[in-house]
Amino acid sequence: MTHVENPHAGQGMVVLDIGGDVGALVVSTPAAMVGVEIEICPSGSRGHEPDEGLNWWDGEWRSHDHSSPDESAGHGHHHHEGAWPHVAVIARPSPAGIQHTAVYPGLVQGTYDLWVRPDGPTALTVTITGAQVTTADWP
Numbered sequence: 001m002t003h004v005e006n007p008h009a010g011q012g013m014v015v016l017d018i019g020g021d022v023g024a025l026v027v028s029t030p031a032a033m034v035g036v037e038i039e040i041c042p043s044g045s046r047g048h049e050p051d052e053g054l055n056w057w058d059g060e061w062r063s064h065d066h067s068s069p070d071e072s073a074g075h076g077h078h079h080h081e082g083a084w085p086h087v088a089v090i091a092r093p094s095p096a097g098i099q100h101t102a103v104y105p106g107l108v109q110g111t112y113d114l115w116v117r118p119d120g121p122t123a124l125t126v127t128i129t130g131a132q133v134t135t136a137d138w139p
Contacts (some may be wrong), residue, residue: 002088013038014092014103014105015059015105016105016106016121016133017058017059017104017105017106018130018131018132018133019107019130019131019133020130020131021109022058022106022107022108022109022130022131023059023107023108023109023128023129023130023131023132023133024103024104024105024106024107024128024132024133024134025040025103025107025112025126025134025136026101026102026103026104026133026134026135026136026139027073027089027101027102027103027104027106027114027115027126027135027136027137027138028072028099028100028101028135028136028138029089029101029102029126029137029138030100030138031076031091031100031102032087033138034090034091034100035087035088035089036087036089036116036117037087037088037116037117037139038086038087038088038089038102038114038115038116038117039083039084039086039087039114039116039117039118040084040085040086040087040104040107040112040113040114040116041084041085041112041113042056042075042110042112042113043110043111043112043113043125045047045113046084046113046115048064050083050084050134052085053084053085055106055108056107056108056109056110057085057104057106057107058106058108059105059106071072073117081123083117083118085104086096086103086117087102087103087104089102089131090102090103091103107128107130108128109128109130110127110128110129111126111127111128112125112126112127114126123138123139124136124138
């Protein structure tokens with residue numbers, strides 16, 4: 001059975017809380033990628049144990065609990081074991097028309113690798129600057 005984490009995530013406005021050493025990333029993709037989830041991690045860390053964005057993702061990334069209520073009691077949320085933070089490509093309205101993007105709202109400045117979840121090759125490496133929105137095109 002295929003399980004969609006949250007089919008309604010990202011359907012509205014995206015608020016980017018940036019400043020200081022925290023920036024954001026907007027990745028533009030082809031329309032065919034709508035619904036595809038793209039994982040992210042600090043550059044060079046992909047071979048390590050995923051760390052839920054500890055010290056490099058400002059705020060909580062939105063993942064949903066796939067465990068039983070007994071397993072998740074007291075935790076508030078449960079992320080996929082072995083997964084880095086990830087977001088889906090969404091068709092978003094803009095003044096220029098529909099844009100197909102993956103938005104990472106709070107990344108501490110640094111360099112990051114991105115790939116199609118769960119185990120695609122690293123497809124994009126970007127450098128985030130604090131207090132700025134970085135834009136990139138999916139290869």
